[in-house]
Amino acid sequence: MKRRELIKAGVVAGVAGALTAQAQQAQANQPPILTRARNLIFFAYDGMGWEDYAIAQFYARRVLGKPMALERFLSTGINGLQNTNSLTSFVTESSAASNAWSTGVKTVNGGLAIHVDGRKLTPIFALAKQQGKAVGLVTTSTVTHATPAGFIVSNPDRNAEEQIAEQYLEFGAEVYLGGGQRFFDPAVRRDRKDLYAEYAAKGYAIARTPAEMEAANASKLLGVFSTSHVPYEVDRRFQNVNVPSLAAMTRKALPILAGKREGFVLQVESARIDHANHLNDAAAAMWDILAADEALEVVMNFVDQNPDTLLIIGSDHVCGAPALYGAGSVYRAGSVGIDLLKNEKGSIEFMLGRLGSQPTVEGVTELYRSVKGTALSPEQAQAVVAAITQRVFLPDTVVRGIQPANTLSWVMRQTDAAQVNRPNIGWNSGQHTAGPTLFGVYGRGVNSARIGLIDNTFNFTLMTRALGIRFQNPVMSEQEALEVLRSRAEVPWNHPDDTLALA
Ligand SMILES: [Zn+2]
Incomplete structure (x- = not known):
């Protein structure tokens, strides 16, 4: 194969060539789809790493007394890992990750189904719509956020959500929740x-x-349940926030979509695991994973009853890289931290909202006791006040995160040396990381021998093969992209470092 053809196949490039050439070629040559699927469900975990999974799984088994549906999936489905790097960065964000899944080609971080030189890409759900399939997007982020948007529209700026809302209207999917x-x-x-x-x-x-x-009974449904992102599951569950769960939205979407004779495509996204990890909020991340698990159960049951449905699950990247650390002599107290998570009845986002801009030490102490069920020392409460009112953040070793949330998280994690009195979960940052993530397929018609370590772009191959679509989006090389970036004084879709947002 000539170099030009290799570039076209996405094989040659620095960052993009994270898989070996042979592995990519083997995946391209030997499609793992054996039979066509009528319906496709893509289930996305935004910002979930393996330690996130471990924490939720231990909690489910130890505190809730039942294993997660995801554990059943991993035991019975076809699983692997996926590399998540974007075209020019080992660390992706959600739009480049969504593009890789939905268009089959690597892009520069920040745009939706578009190359950095402005060439538009055609995302998978647009191709499925051309086949006459119904289309649905269900998420806990703003419905116009990067991961769902990248499956149906093209836009150079993932943050142009007012415009994306208009693009959604023009696209005309059956369900937006x-x-x-x-x-x-x-x-x-x-x-x-x-x-x-x-x-x-x-x-x-x-x-x-x-x-x-x-109550809605039209053939199309737009449901938007909060000003911005849907509040975290831990707040919905324990603080009486009146929003639907991810499972409830998924249950509502499925019969609307399944009514279409040509079948449907649906993305379900548990979006805020990522946000919780940006904020270093263990309870919020864990409860959102557990809420995702209820939605996963809904779609797995649907696939069991409708075997002409292919279910693909995946995480777009890791965020924050939290870890459950050992505690006690030779780690014998390593499980105790998990038990303590059950004291947590609200998110850091919820607490910061309640504290406002001028909190007092007494107010912080009281709110912490009511939400977390344990005491903060006066020094810890003072540190939270200082973070909010004076922007004095702790610890100074945290690699860029979202403040003052990261300080509140860090203060909350300081355990009494003599006993484990906080969940022993730690972060070194509030940023995305580069590691490989969860990937899995559930349903008939997939040749498991062809699944192992994949590149995230391979999800597009799987989906198009399953739906009987033949389409190739234009490939851009890393070098070409870097030249475009270098030629610009300003890259509008890059956040400056000092305005880090939930991305
Ligand atoms: Zn993120």
Whole structure:
């Protein structure tokens, strides 16, 4: 094979060539799909690493008394690992990861289904729609966020969510469920457009509460349940926040989509594991994984009853890389930290919202006791006050994160040396990392011998083969992308370091 052809096949490139040439070629030549699938469900865990899984799994077994559906998946499905690097960075973010899944080619971090030189890519759900399939997006982030958006629209800026909300209307998927009212609401949108009215005019039922969602009976449904992202499961569950669970949204979406004669494609995303890890919030990440597990159970049951459905699961990248550390003599107290997680009845996001901009030591102490069930020392409470009011952050070893959340997390994690009195879970950062992630396939018609370590772009090969689609998006080399980046004084979709957001 000539070098030009190798580049076209995505084999040659520094960062992009993370898989060996032979492995990629073997995957390309020997498709693992044996039979066509009528329906496709892509189940995404945003920002989940193996330690996240371990923490939730131990909690499920030890505290909740039942194993996770994901554990059943890993025991009975076909599993592997996926490399997550983007075109020019070993560390991806959610849009480049979504693009790799949905278009089969590597892109530069920041844009949706688009190359950095402006060449648009065609994402998988757009191809499926051309086949006449129904399309659904279900997520706990804003519904217009990168991971779902990258499956249906092209946009150079993943943060252009007002515009993406209009692109969604034009695309016309049957189901959009998640957060992000502010991108649809005429009272909040900068252009004052009433997207609710425009969606309703095109036949969508509009839901802003769980009750409205359950009552909706149109053939198309737009459900947005919070101003921004859907609040964390730990807050929904213990702080009476009135939003639907990921499982409830998934249960609502499936029968709407399954009514289409040509079949459907659906992305279900547990989006906020990533956000919880950015904020170094163990309880929020764990409960969102457990909520995802209920949704996973819903889709696994659907696949069991509808075997012409292919289910693919995957995590787009690791975030924060939390770890459950050993404790006690020769780690004999290593399980105790898991038990302590059951005291946590709210997220750091929830606590910061309650504390406001001028908290007191007493207020911090009292809120912490009511949400976490244990005491903070006066020094710890003072450190939280200083982080919020004076922007004095702890510890100074944390590699860039999201403050003051990371300080609150760090203060919360300081254990009494004599006993384990905090979950012994730690972070060194609030950023994404480079490691390989979860990948799995559930359903008939997949040749397990062809699955092992894959590149994240291989998900596109799987999906197109399963749906009987023949399509190749244009490939860009890492070198070409770097030249485009170098030629620009400004890269609009890159956040400057000092405005790190939940990305
Ligand atoms: Zn992230």
